[in-house]
Amino acid sequence: MKRSLEHIDYKEGTEALAKYAKALAHPTRIAILRHLENQSCCFTGDLVDVFPLAQSTISQHLKELKNAGLIQGELKPPKIKYCINQKNWMEAKMLFDELFSLDTNVVTKEKKC
């Protein structure tokens, strides 16, 4: 992909928000997170039973959620217990809240058109 040479200086938090949004941009990953919230944690195998997807596919979705920081894995040999990463989950919540709350004080903003 051709990429813009200049780095764009986005407002603070914009890239972090995009990162979280990207992690949420697939229904299976949202469903996994809901599942984790419902029962606080789970193993990869539990999810393989719940969704009609290959084990490798589930594992890949978990990897993306982990890379985005939304979940964390804890070794419980021979299994791995996955939980929501509360700290980052709260950060994501706040970033989304902030984005969607901007319109509340729209009356005080200058209308440009």
Added chain:
Amino acid sequence: MKRSLEHIDYKEGTEALAKYAKALAHPTRIAILRHLENQSCCFTGDLVDVFPLAQSTISQHLKELKNAGLIQGELKPPKIKYCINQKNWMEAKMLFDELFSLDTNVVTKEKKC
């Protein structure tokens, strides 16, 4: 891409939420939305001036935001005025709120591990 043959029955709102998250999964699109919120609306050309991206690239990002339903265009010949689609914006807000608020009543939930 190989695709699962069986359709997955996600919980109500999951696919809509994924659709909105996907639209937000790029910092430029978040920045465009912030810009729209700040001054209630704008023209494509305004954004081309703000971001170091080609006009065609901006247009494509606007198209995705429009397809996701987050913005809408209004013909103001020879320009097009873009605004947040308030109805869908609120729906997105509620879907994200719901996702992130599940943990508040976690004490009442059964812990499975």
Added chain:
DNA sequence: AAAATCAATCGTATATTTGCGATAAGAAAT
């Protein structure tokens, strides 16, 4: 030590996303 279990990773195939320049399409102004 060998077998079984569980999850990650590899390799592959295909679809989608992101970016650009060039072109097209529409209305407005000359």
Added chain:
DNA sequence: ATTTCTTATCGCAAATATACGATTGATTTT
């Protein structure tokens, strides 16, 4: 009618995402 202005779309290239089966690696059980 022609030119100008504004935005969308096309065609291309490269990167990323999504899915699968097969394999690997680590741990536990036998």
